[in-house]
Amino acid sequence: MNEHIAQQLKGITAFIANKGLAPAEACLEAQEHAHEVQQNSIGYLIDKQFMKQSDFAHTAANAFGLRLFDVLSLSIESIPKSYLKEKLMREHNSLPIYLRGKTLTIASADPLNLEPIKQFRFSTGLEVELVLAKDKDLRSVINRTLQEHASNSLADFDDNLEDLDLDIINEQARTQEEDDGARDAPVVKFVNKVILDAIQKGASDIHFEPYEYSYRVRFRLDGVMEEVASPPTMLAPKITSRLKIMSNLDIAERRIPQDGRFKMQISKGSAIDFRVSSCPTLFGEKVVLRILDPTTAQLGIEKLGYSASQKEDYMHALGQSQGMILVTGPTGSGKTVSLYTGLNILNTPTKNISTAEDPVEINLPGVNQVNIHIKAGLTFSAALKSFLRQDPDIIMIGEIRDLETAGIAVKAAQTGHLVISTLHTNSAPETVSRLINMGIESYNIAGSVIIIIAQRLARRLCDNCKQVIEIPDESLVKLKFTPEQIAGKHTFYSPKGCSKCNGGYKGRVGIFEVMTISDDMRKVIINNANAIEIAEQAQKEGIDNLRQSAINKAIEGVTSLEEVTRVTQ
Helix, strand or coil: CCHHHHHHCCHHHHHHHHCCCCCHHHHHHHHHHHHHHCCCHHHHHHHCCCCCHHHHHHHHHHHHCCCECCHHHCCHHHCCHHHCCHHHHHHHCEEEEEEECCEEEEEECCCCCCHHHHHHHHHHCCEEEEEECCHHHHHHHHHHHHHHHHHHHHHHHHHHHHCCCHHHHHHHHHHCCCCHHHHCCHHHHHHHHHHHHHHHHCCCEEEEEECCCCEEEEEEECCEEEEEECCCHHHHHHHHHHHHHHCCCCCCCCCCCEEEEEEEEEECCEEEEEEEEEEEECCEEEEEEEEECHHHHHCCHHHCCCCHHHHHHHHHHHCCCCEEEEEECCCCCCHHHHHHHHHHHHCCCCCCEEEEECCCCCCCCCCEEEECEHHHCECHHHHHHHHHCCCCCEEEECCCCCHHHHHHHHHHHHCCCEEEEEECCCCHHHHHHHHHHHCCCHHHHHHHEEEEEEEEEEEEECCCCCEEECCCHHHHHHCCCCHHHHHCCCCEEECCCCCCCECCEEEEEEEEEEEECCHHHHHHHHCCCCHHHHHHHHHHCCCCCHHHHHHHHHHCCCCCHHHHHHHHC
8 A cells, every 4th residue: 555645544444454455556546535525434435446345344244343234124114203303313424213211322334433323322422332234224224314304204294284275275375264284284384494493593585495306495604505405395385385385475487587575473572584586497486585574674884894984984975964985796705784784874753754765675664665666667766757846855775777767867966965775786886887878977876876886705714613714825925915015914714614603604794895986086077087097096095896895804803715716806
């Protein structure tokens, strides 16, 4: 065996190589692959046919003095269902097979992985005994066990639904007259559990996704998708129907997209709104729930992530009696929270505030909110025209999408109104170019816009487990650190992961480019400067762009350099 490779092998891969069950090079490949995708090395070597599962199982059983158990002969009905822990079973390829008194016996393919024993002992309070099983057989039985367990728990609702007419179900949803039996049905419990888990974990979206041979549920946690459940495929239509019933959508219509919303009471004084979108796909309807927590609009500007100077510039702009404040960035960059935070600051009894949104996401008492309805003729421009006849002080436009809306907004900003809106652009300088491309004259932009805020959301490092790392100066240069920042020799951190976070991150922080329109900047804009020239002027005025703001967050230890690259590449 290559001595250099042998020194790199650890744990079960070292055992496999030493016993000659698989080539050392393949063991190292399996070890590296397992580290990257968190798949066990044994399964990788068997699937790639570097070794046979029976050879490994018999050798390991003899070497470690463990009983070899044939899981294929196991009756799934005899498995103790109350001890099934899906995440633990899949992650560590282990299965509780029977309970004798106060001892739970679990089958595992890896005799050196003690984590299943620790986890089952901790979660059950029982003594745990380990038996060895063949890896591929064990994976197969785990899949069948979990699928059958999910099918059985949902069978009652599945049987009842077959006998109901869609029109009757639809009418029940409209009148909200579900009886206690329906309310307690397993599918209802499953959907409610998924939603509550999402709220508890701080997810922003829930995706219910049907495929030809599988069905998965994913959360967007801190901006990154994560699979959390995979119910049986046959239940996809039932889960979709339940979500549509909750959202007051037509469950008989499966050919076109639909949009709806519902509210869930999570405590006596707290409720969360959900915006729901269904879209027909090749193998059924995909449903996405956007979680709209009204408390996010009341975070306060201090918690959003603005630097002291950026916060001061934004507050100064909010204090103006007229002009336009623009917040830009892609979908999911936190523009809505920034807008609502500003509106909360402005929302006083002395101000008349009107908003046009598509759709209204968070209800703000004291603010006149209008839900755009394009099919009915209630467009952004139509709502704006109406607002101007109702003596407004402050107007908020959900998004400037066309020339007519942009033109009315500019005129309103020039005639004694404070206008707040969003655009979809990549940076603050590009926002000016976008308005010019829409057809707004440069002198009107210079005379109406008072500040442009471009933003992104980066994941916050978990304070409980973040670890110090050393970064060479050459890498910092590539990340566009200034010589002064490099000379500072700052401490940088990377994610590690613990029980209190999601892979080393917990929550998100805003990354902002706050570009105040100064007199010098107005001159540049009036001269029809392009985005590059505007960015150069912003740099002269000491305005941090998105990359520089993200670097500052890494220097402060708030986020990682990987996140800097991800959100500002």
